[in-house]
Amino acid sequence: MRSLRVDAVLVQAVIAGALSFAHLHDLAAAAGQSGWKAWACPISVDLLLVAAWRRLRILRTDGAPVRAAWLWFAVALSASLGANIATAGLLDLDHVPDWLSILVAGWPALAFLGGTLLVHAPGPRPQPTPAETEATGVERAPESVPEAVEAPATAPALPAPPPATPAVPAALVAHARKVADEHRARTGAPIDTDTLRVRLGVPAPMADAIAAQLA
Known part of the structure; x- marks a missing residue:
């Protein structure tokens, strides 16, 4: 029963492939590809379709990305399906549009590019077997898990030492007093520390001391 089912699927595949091949040939001939070129176009489409499908299965087995293989499989399937639809009476094969003739003429270059990229695409890097690892004597070191480092106990903060009061010359104090008196006479208010610092041009600690x- 299983052999009968396989034979039926095989016959169906042969019929579908023959019909698709004929449609691609008719479309290529209508687009100006006469003689052997009209037969080469469907062969090119089918070969790209098979190559993309095989590459897709290999990449899936290896766990590699399959986006590029899917792209070229879709391109070849679109060309085959488009030819089947175009020759079903939706397109006048006696008056093929110019864009379709250009597309058919440029298909061999596109198919060659896709086939080359599929064949020469880099595959996953093979992992060394245990026998190869033992022969080379190189073994991957196990990843070490960093040990938890205990944070040192925070020492109690010590009080900051009081700032030393700068020594102020008597002459500077006398000058500052004149500046303060002048400010009071002009504004009616005692001079503040910031104004005194600016007027005397001294650092803030010395202004505080004055x-x-x-x-």
Whole structure:
């Protein structure tokens, strides 16, 4: 029973292939590919279809990406299916449009490109067998899991030492007093530390020390 089912599938495949081949030949002949060229076009389409399908099965078995193989399989299937539809009465084979003649004429170059890319596409890198690993003496080291590093205990923060009060010359204090008196007479308010620092051109710590002596 199994052999009968296989034979029926095989006969169906032969009939479908012969009809598709004939449709591609008729379309190529109508597009200006006369003589042996009209027979070469369907052969080119079928060969690309078979090559793409075989490459697709190999890539699937190896677990490699199959996007490129699917692309060229779709291109070849579209060419075969398009010829079958075009010769079903939807296209006047006596007046083939120019774009279709250009497409048929350029098909051999496209098929050659697709076949070349399918055949020479890089496959997955083979993994070394245990025997090869033992012969070369190279063995992949197991990945080490980093051990958890215990964070050191945080030491208690020590209080910051009080800043040293800069020594202020008496002459600078006297000058600052004049500046403060002038500011009070002009504004009616005591001079603040920032204004005093700007007027005297001294650092902030020294301005604080002078302001403390003027208070």
